[in-house]
Amino acid sequence: MANVLRNSAKFGFSGVLSQLSIHSRHGRECVSPCFSLQQRNNSTSPKIKVDLDSSTGVAVLRMQSPPVNSLSLDFLTEFCINLEKLEMDRSCRGLIITSTLSKVFSAGLDIMEMYGKSPERCGEFWKAVQEMWLKLYGSNMATIAAINGSSPAGGCLMSIGCDYRIMVDNPRYSIGLNETQLGIVAPFWFKDTLVNTVGNRAAELSLELGLLYSAPDALKIGLVDQLVPEDQVLSTAQDTMSKWLAIPDHARQIDQCVYIIYNTSPLPLDHARQMDQCVISVCIYYI
Numbered sequence: 001m002a003n004v005l006r007n008s009a010k011f012g013f014s015g016v017l018s019q020l021s022i023h024s025r026h027g028r029e030c031v032s033p034c035f036s037l038q039q040r041n042n043s044t045s046p047k048i049k050v051d052l053d054s055s056t057g058v059a060v061l062r063m064q065s066p067p068v069n070s071l072s073l074d075f076l077t078e079f080c081i082n083l084e085k086l087e088m089d090r091s092c093r094g095l096i097i098t099s100t101l102s103k104v105f106s107a108g109l110d111i112m113e114m115y116g117k118s119p120e121r122c123g124e125f126w127k128a129v130q131e132m133w134l135k136l137y138g139s140n141m142a143t144i145a146a147i148n149g150s151s152p153a154g155g156c157l158m159s160i161g162c163d164y165r166i167m168v169d170n171p172r173y174s175i176g177l178n179e180t181q182l183g184i185v186a187p188f189w190f191k192d193t194l195v196n197t198v199g200n201r202a203a204e205l206s207l208e209l210g211l212l213y214s215a216p217d218a219l220k221i222g223l224v225d226q227l228v229p230e231d232q233v234l235s236t237a238q239d240t241m242s243k244w245l246a247i248p249d250h251a252r253q254i255d256q257c258v259y260i261i262y263n264t265s266p267l268p269l270d271h272a273r274q275m276d277q278c279v280i281s282v283c284i285y286y287i
């Protein structure tokens, strides 16, 4: 796998992100419209399953893309379409993300998307990664990751993009931003999200050494909020969600907004997204 990553160096990409600029129903910045997402979703079997309980207002999004829920362009597109639909549905106030696979939450970005692809495809892929994070981190819903397996790299990003993380108490499951171990560098907005979660020093050590934490170690540094037995991860997430939803939405959303404005990178701005594209291109060139 590391070889695939190293070989991908020669396929640097130069596509420029198109402008992403529609606004959500709540006025917060949103990304490209459902229409364009649907146009590029060519997959046949669904990689995502969503169940919305209209009596509680809680949706459970299950990632079901074997073998490891890797974040391919198709996967990310489907993920974003589902998030967008839930975001537009006023009856949905809370979202729980989990995996149907045993042992794996998500293996992160699909390695094959970074190998031997055209610059245009790489650009489209990176844009989808950005969209996934923007939609999740900026969501108006309360979001909980029910992490029932390993969650390296992009899988960890998805987890820390949620408001709260509950992980299965199994030392064999790991989580972390391990990019440097693969010879690549986590983009600045991965870093910011991690700093917001575990603080500066822990994030610095974690990123530079590309550390993957076992579930108990992840709890120690605050990378996850709670550990539970495997068979309780979803019920605990549901119980926790009811506490989050006891807070009036507008108060939680405004609080989150203030937090994001003061603590997060400018990725939601168009120029920052384009700058990110350039940085990633250079990184790939030097791998």
Ligand SMILES: CCCCCCCC/C=C\CC(=O)SCCNC(=O)CCNC(=O)[C@H](O)C(C)(C)COP(=O)(O)OP(=O)(O)OC[C@H]1O[C@@H](n2cnc3c(N)ncnc32)[C@H](O)[C@@H]1OP(=O)(O)O
Pocket (backbone or CB within 6 Å): 001, 067, 068, 070, 103, 104, 106, 107, 108, 109, 110, 111, 112, 113, 114, 122, 123, 125, 126, 150, 152, 153, 154, 155, 178, 179, 182, 184, 185, 186, 187, 280, 283, 284
């Ligand atoms: C466009 C340019 C972008 C530039 C990016 C720069 C910034 C980088 C940002 C983010 C980086 C990433 O997210 S990179 C992905 C990093 N991911 C990992 O390091 C995880 C690697 N995988 C694992 O550790 C393990 O697979 C696992 C713990 C997740 C599961 O272990 P398990 O033993 O259950 O399964 P296997 O290891 O046997 O794997 C099964 C099967 O899945 C394939 N696989 C695994 N991970 C990936 C992946 N990320 N992408 C694609 N495919 C993956 C693995 O090769 C096996 O396939 P085969 O059965 O065919 O051999």
